[in-house]
Amino acid sequence: MRGDEYQELVDEIGALLGTPATLEDRDFRLIAFGAHEGAAPEAAVDPVRAHSILRRRSEPAVREWFEGFGIATAAGPVRVPAQPAAGVLTGRICLPARAGGVVRGYVWVLDNDPPAPRLAASMAVAGRIGALLAGEARAGARLGELLAAALAPGAPGASEELAAALGPAAGEPLALLAVTPWDAERPPPALPPGALALCAPRPLGAWAVPPAGGGRLAALARAAAARAVAGGLRGPGAVAGVAAARRGVAGLPAAWREAVAAARAARAERRFGGVAEWAALGPYRLLTALPGGAAPDPAVRALLRPENAPLARTAETFLDHAGHPGRAAEALGIHRQTLYYRLNRIARLTGLDLDRGPDRLLLHMSLKAARLDDGPA
Numbered sequence: 001m002r003g004d005e006y007q008e009l010v011d012e013i014g015a016l017l018g019t020p021a022t023l024e025d026r027d028f029r030l031i032a033f034g035a036h037e038g039a040a041p042e043a044a045v046d047p048v049r050a051h052s053i054l055r056r057r058s059e060p061a062v063r064e065w066f067e068g069f070g071i072a073t074a075a076g077p078v079r080v081p082a083q084p085a086a087g088v089l090t091g092r093i094c095l096p097a098r099a100g101g102v103v104r105g106y107v108w109v110l111d112n113d114p115p116a117p118r119l120a121a122s123m124a125v126a127g128r129i130g131a132l133l134a135g136e137a138r139a140g141a142r143l144g145e146l147l148a149a150a151l152a153p154g155a156p157g158a159s160e161e162l163a164a165a166l167g168p169a170a171g172e173p174l175a176l177l178a179v180t181p182w183d184a185e186r187p188p189p190a191l192p193p194g195a196l197a198l199c200a201p202r203p204l205g206a207w208a209v210p211p212a213g214g215g216r217l218a219a220l221a222r223a224a225a226a227r228a229v230a231g232g233l234r235g236p237g238a239v240a241g242v243a244a245a246r247r248g249v250a251g252l253p254a255a256w257r258e259a260v261a262a263a264r265a266a267r268a269e270r271r272f273g274g275v276a277e278w279a280a281l282g283p284y285r286l287l288t289a290l291p292g293g294a295a296p297d298p299a300v301r302a303l304l305r306p307e308n309a310p311l312a313r314t315a316e317t318f319l320d321h322a323g324h325p326g327r328a329a330e331a332l333g334i335h336r337q338t339l340y341y342r343l344n345r346i347a348r349l350t351g352l353d354l355d356r357g358p359d360r361l362l363l364h365m366s367l368k369a370a371r372l373d374d375g376p377a
Contacts, residue, residue: 005132006023006031006032006129006132007032007034009023009032009125009128009129009132010022010023010032010033010034010107010129011034012125013034013095013107013109013122013125013126014034014109016114016118016121016122016125017109017112017114017118017119017122018112018114019109019110019112019114020033020034020109020110021033021034021107021108021109022034022107022108022109023097023105023106023107023108023129024105024106024108025104025105025133025189025190026072026103026104026105026106026190027189027190028062028063028106029189029190029192029232031105065083066080066094066106069094071094071096071103071106072103073103074094074096074103075096075098076096076123077093077094077095077119077122077123078093078094078096079091079092079093079094079111080092080093080094080111090110090111091110091111092108092109092110092111093108093109093110093111093114093119094106094107094108095107095108095109095122095123095126096126096130097126097127097129097130097133098126098127098130099127099130099131099133099134100134102134103130104129104130104133104134104137105129105130105133105190107122107125107126107129109122133190136190136191137190140188140190140191140197140198142165143162143165143166143196143197144188144197144198144199145199146158146161146162146165146197147162147197147198147199147201147218147220147252148199148200148201148218149161149162150162150249150252151199151201151218151252151253151256152201152253153253159249159250159252162197162249163248163249166196166197166249169196169222170248170249171247171248172222172223172247173222173223173224173245173246173247174196174220174221174222174223174245174246174247174248174249175220175221175222175223175226175242175243175244175245175246175255176218176219176220176221176242176243176252176255176256176258176259177218177219177220177221177226177229177230177233177240177241177242177243177259178216178217178218178240178241178243178256178259178260178262178263179216179217179219179230179233179234179238179239179240179263180215180216180217180238180239180240180260180263180267181215181216181237181238182200182215182216182217182238183215188200188217189233192228192229192232192233193225193228193229193232194221194222194224194225194226194228194229195219195220195221195225195229195232195233196220196221196222197219197220198217198218198219198220198233199217199218200215200216200217200218201216201218201256216260216263217233218256218259219233220249220252223245226242226245226277227242227275227277230242230275231275234274234275238274239263239266239267239272239274239275239276240262240263240266240274240275240276241258241259241260241261241262241263241264241265241266241275241276241277241278242259242262242275242276242277242278243255243256243258243259243262243278244258244277244278244279258278259278260288261278261281261284261285261288261289262276262277262278262281262284262288263276264284264288264372265281265284265288265372267372268284268368268371268372269284269371283365283368284368284372287365287368287369287372288372290369294369296366296369296370297362297366299350299351299352299362299363299366300350300362300363300366300367300370302349302350303315303346303349303350303367304366304367304370308349310342311342311345311346311349312367312370313332314328314332314339314342314343314346315343315346315363315367316364316367316368317331317332318339318343318354319360319363319364319367323354323360325339325340350363
């Protein structure tokens with residue numbers, strides 16, 4: 001993304017109108033923002049603008065509020081009144097950044113009732129921004145096509161063509177991400193900072209378990225920015241997996257398997273916080289290689305029934321704490337005698353002896369595997 005060019009254009013609009021300007025893409029992700037020394041702090045940074053700058057994107061409710069004024073189809077400036085209840089303390093003017101008859105982004109300025117000629121000049125600058133965004137969208141679409149081809153096994157020359165299109169970035173440490181769920185019919189969003197290409201690839205091979213509720217989005221990013229890119233792409237209820245970093249674009253199908261495996265682990269385990277990295281998966285590196293949807297081992301089938309969920313959680317917590325009764329009881333918030341009672345019930349229900357290493361391993365891995373496709377988002 002041409003950050004310096006966008007910043008110069010945003011500053012040009014701010015100088016024309018004498019008020020701070022902010023540029024967001026059409027998905028309301030922040031691209032550039034300017035400061036105006038003459039503006040009162042409370043006017044320049046109301047809660048909505050502060051959140052947009054700090055989080056690099058606007059909240060869905062804020063987006064819905066602004067889109068209600070027709071900014072997505074407007075050909076000229078749109079005035080949006082103040083709405084203190086929504087955190088919009090000062091009225092705004094939206095300058096749609098259009099190109100080819102399509103809104104590519106939005107320039108936001110505080111409404112200080114600027115003269116019409118200056119507003120018209122600012123719209124012309126917004127048009128230059130729209131042209132830049134459109135050019136990046138075309139280049140991004142081509143890179144997405146090349147990434148999708150390179151992810152498919154047995155696509156001769158696809159990686160080389162992608163590397164040539166990426167230019168010098170192809171020689172940097174890169175990481176592949178999988179974001180799920182993702183509507184395969186939905187076009188990929190604008191590239192967030194640090195991302196190089198996006199696509200929604202088809203499932204590849206038997207290992208590609210279809211995720212509940214949608215497909216997956218693939219993102220190729222600079223390794224140092226991978227987690228930030230994941231945060232920028234994840235929507236409500238979505239998770240992301242990050243493959244091990246590699247230099248260049250060779251071996252992308254293998255990296256995609258790692259990214260999908262990490263995303264499945266992120267859905268299964270809350271401790272990953274919605275973004276899991278292949279290097280930090282631990283036992284899930286093995287478990288995600290198992291066929292998805294396989295029937296559980298007969299010994300644990302009864303334990304996995306919904307009515308036995310408290311017992312399953314007890315067993316998993318006990319084994320997560322290396323069979324230490326005190327730590328397990330504390331983690332579960334129960335008395336140690338209650339823990340012993342539940343462990344006896346688990347042993348009777350499964351027929352497994354929790355004093356035997358192989359039985360513990362079978363139980364532990366079965367419980368973890370069961371969470372892979374049914375775990376919390």
